[in-house]
Amino acid sequence: MENLECIFCQKKYPMDIFNPFCPECQEPLLYPSPSKKRKFSLEKTSPLEKFLDFLPLSKIAPNLSLGEGNTPLLNLNRLRENFNFPPVFIKNETVNPLACFKDRGTAVAVQKAQSLGIKRIGTVSTGNMASSTAAYGAKAGLETFVLLKNDISTDKLLMTSMFSPILVKVEGDYGELFYKSFSLGRKHNIYFMNSVDPFRIEGYKVTGFEIFLQLESRIPQYIFAPVSSGGHLIGLMRAFLDLKKEGFIQHLPSFVGVQARGCSPIAQAYASGKSKVKRIKKAKTIAHSISNPDPPGGNIVLELIRENKGIILDVSDKEILKAQKMLAELEGIFCEPASSTALAGLLKLSEKDKLKPNDRIVLVITGSGLKAMDILDPSRINVRETTILSLEKTLDSLVE
Amino acid sequence: MENLECIFCQKKYPMDIFNPFCPECQEPLLYPSPSKKRKFSLEKTSPLEKFLDFLPLSKIAPNLSLGEGNTPLLNLNRLRENFNFPPVFIKNETVNPLACFKDRGTAVAVQKAQSLGIKRIGTVSTGNMASSTAAYGAKAGLETFVLLKNDISTDKLLMTSMFSPILVKVEGDYGELFYKSFSLGRKHNIYFMNSVDPFRIEGYKVTGFEIFLQLESRIPQYIFAPVSSGGHLIGLMRAFLDLKKEGFIQHLPSFVGVQARGCSPIAQAYASGKSKVKRIKKAKTIAHSISNPDPPGGNIVLELIRENKGIILDVSDKEILKAQKMLAELEGIFCEPASSTALAGLLKLSEKDKLKPNDRIVLVITGSGLKAMDILDPSRINVRETTILSLEKTLDSLVE
Numbered sequence: 001m002e003n004l005e006c007i008f009c010q011k012k013y014p015m016d017i018f019n020p021f022c023p024e025c026q027e028p029l030l031y032p033s034p035s036k037k038r039k040f041s042l043e044k045t046s047p048l049e050k051f052l053d054f055l056p057l058s059k060i061a062p063n064l065s066l067g068e069g070n071t072p073l074l075n076l077n078r079l080r081e082n083f084n085f086p087p088v089f090i091k092n093e094t095v096n097p098l099a100c101f102k103d104r105g106t107a108v109a110v111q112k113a114q115s116l117g118i119k120r121i122g123t124v125s126t127g128n129m130a131s132s133t134a135a136y137g138a139k140a141g142l143e144t145f146v147l148l149k150n151d152i153s154t155d156k157l158l159m160t161s162m163f164s165p166i167l168v169k170v171e172g173d174y175g176e177l178f179y180k181s182f183s184l185g186r187k188h189n190i191y192f193m194n195s196v197d198p199f200r201i202e203g204y205k206v207t208g209f210e211i212f213l214q215l216e217s218r219i220p221q222y223i224f225a226p227v228s229s230g231g232h233l234i235g236l237m238r239a240f241l242d243l244k245k246e247g248f249i250q251h252l253p254s255f256v257g258v259q260a261r262g263c264s265p266i267a268q269a270y271a272s273g274k275s276k277v278k279r280i281k282k283a284k285t286i287a288h289s290i291s292n293p294d295p296p297g298g299n300i301v302l303e304l305i306r307e308n309k310g311i312i313l314d315v316s317d318k319e320i321l322k323a324q325k326m327l328a329e330l331e332g333i334f335c336e337p338a339s340s341t342a343l344a345g346l347l348k349l350s351e352k353d354k355l356k357p358n359d360r361i362v363l364v365i366t367g368s369g370l371k372a373m374d375i376l377d378p379s380r381i382n383v384r385e386t387t388i389l390s391l392e393k394t395l396d397s398l399v400e
Numbered sequence: 401m402e403n404l405e406c407i408f409c410q411k412k413y414p415m416d417i418f419n420p421f422c423p424e425c426q427e428p429l430l431y432p433s434p435s436k437k438r439k440f441s442l443e444k445t446s447p448l449e450k451f452l453d454f455l456p457l458s459k460i461a462p463n464l465s466l467g468e469g470n471t472p473l474l475n476l477n478r479l480r481e482n483f484n485f486p487p488v489f490i491k492n493e494t495v496n497p498l499a500c501f502k503d504r505g506t507a508v509a510v511q512k513a514q515s516l517g518i519k520r521i522g523t524v525s526t527g528n529m530a531s532s533t534a535a536y537g538a539k540a541g542l543e544t545f546v547l548l549k550n551d552i553s554t555d556k557l558l559m560t561s562m563f564s565p566i567l568v569k570v571e572g573d574y575g576e577l578f579y580k581s582f583s584l585g586r587k588h589n590i591y592f593m594n595s596v597d598p599f600r601i602e603g604y605k606v607t608g609f610e611i612f613l614q615l616e617s618r619i620p621q622y623i624f625a626p627v628s629s630g631g632h633l634i635g636l637m638r639a640f641l642d643l644k645k646e647g648f649i650q651h652l653p654s655f656v657g658v659q660a661r662g663c664s665p666i667a668q669a670y671a672s673g674k675s676k677v678k679r680i681k682k683a684k685t686i687a688h689s690i691s692n693p694d695p696p697g698g699n700i701v702l703e704l705i706r707e708n709k710g711i712i713l714d715v716s717d718k719e720i721l722k723a724q725k726m727l728a729e730l731e732g733i734f735c736e737p738a739s740s741t742a743l744a745g746l747l748k749l750s751e752k753d754k755l756k757p758n759d760r761i762v763l764v765i766t767g768s769g770l771k772a773m774d775i776l777d778p779s780r781i782n783v784r785e786t787t788i789l790s791l792e793k794t795l796d797s798l799v800e
Contacts (some may be wrong), residue, residue, distance in 0.1 A: 066732050067472025067492055077463050078541060092467055095495045098734070101769060120799075138525050139732035141478060145795070150785065161770065161781045162728040166798055172788030184792055188799045218752070289474075328562040330537035332466050334531070369562065370499060370770035373555050381561045385550065388572030392584055393544070398566055399520075399588045 002056070002178050004029035004198055007300060012189035017116060018186035020198050027197040030234070031056045038246055040209070045070075047206045048107060054209065054242055057111050064114060064140050066097035069206055073214040073362070078330040079343075085350065086359040089220070090327075090342075091201055091211055094335055099368035101232060102132040104207060105200030109193035110136045119143060122192040124181045126174070128289055128367055133193060134163035144183075145190050147181060149174055153374055163358055175279065175294035195229035196297040204232050208239020211362055212248070219243075219253045221359035222349075224342040226366055227257035227312065228290035230297025236364065237304045253362075255310035257301060258345035260285035260320060260338070266298045270312035275302060286317050286375045289338035291366055315344035323347065323371070334369035342366075348369045402456070404429035404598055407700060418518060418586035420598050427699055430634075431456045436487075438646055440609070443588075445470075447606045448507060454642055455610065456602050457511050464514060464540050468507045469606055473614040473762070478730040479743075481728035485750065486759040489620070490677040490727075491611055494735055499768035500689075501632060502532040504607060504675075505600030509593035510536045519543060520590040525583045526574070527556040528689055528767055533593060534563035545590050546579060549574055553688075553774055575679065575694035595629035596697040604632050608639020610761055612648070619643075619653045620760035622749075624742040626766055627657035627666055627712065628690035630697025636764065637704045653762075655710035657701060658745035660685035660720060664699045670712035675702060686717045686775045689738035689767055708761035715744035723747065724769070 003012040006022035006029055013022070013029065020029045037251045038053035047069035048060045072095070076088040093101035106129070109323040115119050123133040124144035130146045137144030144165035148157070152169065161167060170177050178194060185192040189358075193200055212219065219240065227233050233255065240252045259267045262285030277298030283291035295301075305312055317337075324340035342363035355361070369376075385392040403412040406422035406429055413422070413429065420429045438453035447469030448460045462551045468624030472495070476488040477631035493501035506529070513521050519666035522545035523533040530546045544565035547556070552569070561567060568575050578594060585592040591598055612619065619640065627633050633655065640652045663687030668679045677698030695701075705712055716721075717737075727733040742763035753763070769776075786794040 013402060043512060063475060063477050065418075065472075067474055067495065070470065072465075072467025072497075074465070078539070092497070095467065095497060097472075097492070099499065099768065105643070113650075135728070135732035135734065137644070137732075138729055139478070145798075148783075154778050156783055157783065158776045158778060159769065159785070160736060162725065162734050164725075164729045164731060164775070164782075167781070167783040168791070168794060168798075169783055169785045170788055170791055171786070177787055177791075180788060180791065184795050187792075188795060190799075192794075240524055261721060325562065325564075329533070329538055329564045331539075332497070332535035332563060334535065334559060334562050354714075368499065368770065369559065369769065373558060373773070376558045376562070378554050378558060381557055381567070383548075383557065383561070383567040383569055385569045386571070388570055388576055388580060391547075391568070391570055391577070391580065392587075394568060395584050395590075396590060398568075398591075 003032055005032040007303065017191050028297055029198055029200045031202050032120060033242060033245060037067045047210065048072065051206050051209050054205060055108060055115065056199055057115065058106065061114055064110050065107060066103065066135060066139055068096050069210065071095050071210065073211060075081040076331050079326065082330065086355050086357050086361060088361045088363065090333060090363045090365045091207060092333065093364060093366050094368040098132045098135050100128040100132060101207065101366045101369060102129045105203035105231065106132045106136045106193065108195055108203030109199040110140050112199045113142065113191050114140060118189070122144065122146065122181065122185060122190045124178050124192065124194050126288065127152060128371060129195065130160040134160045134165040137165060138163040139309045147177060155374065178296060188281045196231040201231050201235040201238065202339065204235020205239035205242065206235045207364065212243060214378045215360065219249050220362045221253060222256055222361045223253045223364065224256045224258060225344045225364040226290045226338050226341045227259050227301060228292045229295045230266065230301040232366065233257045234297050234300055234304060237308065255305060255308065256345055256349060257305065257310065258341040259312065260290055260341060261314045261316045263291040263293055264300055264314035265293060266295055267312045267314040269302055270305065277302065287320055287338040287341060288372065289336060290341065307380045310399045311343045313348055315341055315348055319348065320342040333365060335365045336367045336369050336372040337375055339365045339367050341368040403432055405432040407703060412643040417591050419582045419704050426541065428697055429598055431598045433645060447610065449505065451606050451609050453603060455508060456599055458507065461511060461514055464510050465507060465541055466503065466535060467762060468496050468503040469610065470665065471495050471619045473611060473612065480788040482730065486755050486757050486761060488761045489765065490733060490765045491607060492733065493607065493766050495762060498532045498535050499771060500528040500530045500532060501607065501766040505603035505631070506532045506536045506593065508603030509597055509599040510540050511640060513542065513591050513600045518589070518591045520545065520588065522581065522585060522590045522592045524578050524592065526592050526688065527552060528771060529595065530560040532554065534560045534565040537565060538563040547577060555773065578696060582669065595630040595646065599636065601631050601635040604635020605639035605642065607764065608636045612643060613717045614701060615760065619649050622656055622761045623653045623764065624656045624658060625661050625703060625740050625764040626690045626741045628692045628702040629695045630666065632764050633657045634700055634704060638707065646752050652708045655705060655708065656749060657705065657712045658741040658744055659714045660687040660690055660741060661714045663691040663693055664714035665693060666695055666701055667712045667714040669702055670705065675701065687720055687738040687741060688772065689736060690741065703746065713745045714750055715741055715748055719744040719748070733765060735765045736767045736769050736772040737775055739765045739767050768797045
């Protein structure tokens with residue numbers, strides 16, 4: 001029998017896949033770390049097999065994988081030179097199968113579903129998690145239920161619909177929908193692997209392990225990551241907590257969670273020294289993928305950030321778009337606005353805190369710009385028009 | 401001094417980066433294979449370093465990489481079971497940095513540019529090559545010229561413009577523009593790394609080497625790949641020709657190049673037994689990324705296919721869309737229509753030729769479905785609408 005634990009009440013409870021929340025304080029339950037000694041299986045190529053000891057799975061079914069993970073860590077030389085920064089890297093999660101970090105969590109949750117004999121899975125999503133869950137559900141041959149906000153963009157709906165899940169647009173409060181999905185899931189044996197699902201969060205740890213190995217078993221000084229529901233940042237931090245527990249490292253990197261100012265409930269609680277996140281009324285930001293006004297993992301994020309001397313920042317839409325453009329122009333990286341918050345956060349922090357020349361900085365870039373084409377402004381494209389006959393003259397004038 | 405060679409005239413010429421075409425027959429020149437013994441450097445993780453011996457480069461500048469390659473080879477179990485096929489795999493090139501196989505070629509061509517001290521690069525593209533070249537140009541700090549057809553989709557233009565290249569839309573014949581770019585490139589020292597650039601083609605070989613290693617140093621019976629200009633298929637075939645030359649394999653896989661019926665000049669020439677491709681007047685297919693009516697590598701493709709007992713097929717738009725949907729529904733893969741031609745080709749071939757149980761089949765999936773959202777039909781999305789209050793009833797009716 002497996003347990004889940006509440007980090008606030010510090011109690012363990014028998015795992016209930018249909019309701020992974022603390023019966024006492026209602027916070028999301030997490031998968032407890034085992035007492036046995038854990039090690040990497042570096043001879044494996046699949047990330048889930050490589051880090052199996054650290055995952056809530058006893059074995060990996062290779063046929064459920066879409067090839068998630070093993071993403072590059074890229075050195076941002078031109079950005080570094082421009083700002084006289086210490087070494088800055090991005091962990092490029094946009095090259096996951098569905099172009100988003102969510103795949104790492106979905107991969108582990110779907111493995112768990114299969115190991116438990118579950119035939120129906122579901123998710124409540126504003127976009128990226130919908131396509132990820134629908135795709136892995138298709139690969140595994142599971143019946144997949146996707147509950148969506150009724151203002152989802154047509155492109156995100158189109159992409160998700162390709163995998164033929166059962167799609168339901170729901171009018172009403174998104175936070176309420178999130179919690180309601182669990183009781184309906186129990187009724188119909190649908191495992192709702194939502195944003196702070198404990199197995200999903202364990203999957204995000206793999207990104208942290210990869211960063212550690214790609215830096216040749218060293219830790220960066222800072223890790224910047226966008227924060228929405230909180231699940232991703234919790235997973236990243238838990239990776240380094242695991243590494244510390246196993247004696248690989250002595251202390252944690254400084255984690256910097258970045259929110260969009262137009263939807264920054266966790267940053268607001270952090271700034272005012274509160275230990276609980278208060279939901280905000282309405283999100284207003286172009287960073288749609290991180291606009292969760294009622295983040296279910298918010299309190300855990302605050303707790304882990306405080307315990308480990310991290311920071312939560314917010315950045316404006318203007319700073320986000322500037323950082324998105326900078327990553328493209330200087331480094332050839334096309335990410336969605338939700339992801340460029342990481343760079344915007346670094347630029348903001350570097351104004352206040354002096355970065356040291358030997359610091360190593362990692363920005364986790366979570367999703368492809370192809371997922372948010374609707375926020376780009378066609379009127380700002382700088383394109384010349386000419387004919388084949390006049391092309392020589394046009395080029396002459398451009399090159400001079 | 402480096403040479404390029406013409407496979408038709410069987411002569412070598414001093415390499416001219418601004419005009420890599422045979423002065424006698426005007427066919428694209430290719431990079432000759434060296435006389436020295438070549439081997440894999442399996443201890444390296446970067447694909448370009450791993451296969452450096454097989455590439456037209458003496459060393460790799462790591463700062464020019466966007467993390468291309470190392471893409472997964474996925475087992476299509478559900479498709480296999482549905483059709484009673486032998487093992488079918490996809491080589492998932494959609495998870496390259498710009499979500500397309502082009503990155504592999506651009507990566508090598510940009511390395512070459514830097515090694516030659518070239519400061520300006522360019523490309524003539526209908527879309528995918530534009531964003532790839534602009535991104536790698538940005539990463540390398542090169543001035544990048546992108547010449548586009550004037551009917552390019554807004555989304556493709558938007559994506560490319562993020563990297564701030566010099567963008568020029570050109571009215572007129574695309575084939576003419578392709579050839580004209582070289583003379584203008586010479587005038588202004590712009591290295592036009594177009595579709596059949598010899599260094600780009602060498603970059604595509606890496607995909608072939610990865611397939612070979614991922615199949616544990618065995619060759620598949622069939623490799624299916626979409627064909628447009630011909631550059632990609634030429635590169636894939638050259639990988640296995642190299643492996644044969646070095647004694648790794650005894651014979652080549654059967655290559656099956658697949659074109660869209662609405663733009664299939666190479667398939668038409670193949671079917672009628674001609675040795676030269678005749679350009680077609682007008683392309684008409686939803687597979688925009690492979691709709692080149694005047695493929696510059698067409699004659700080389702025909703020659704290599706004939707020499708090595710390959711096949712060129714064409715498939716209808718209806719078959720292409722059906723295959724795209726099948727890959728998503730059964731295997732969780734979302735690719736653009738140009739890519740699903742590979743599966744459509746397999747389905748077509750399997751009707752005529754009996755596949756043997758021990759055959760291994762590889763489909764090269766070249767680009768992400770996110771690059772062709774415009775061909776998806778929003779009116780066909782099957783989505784229920786409900787409210788939070790009625791959600792239970794809605795789910796009851798869907799599950800029953």
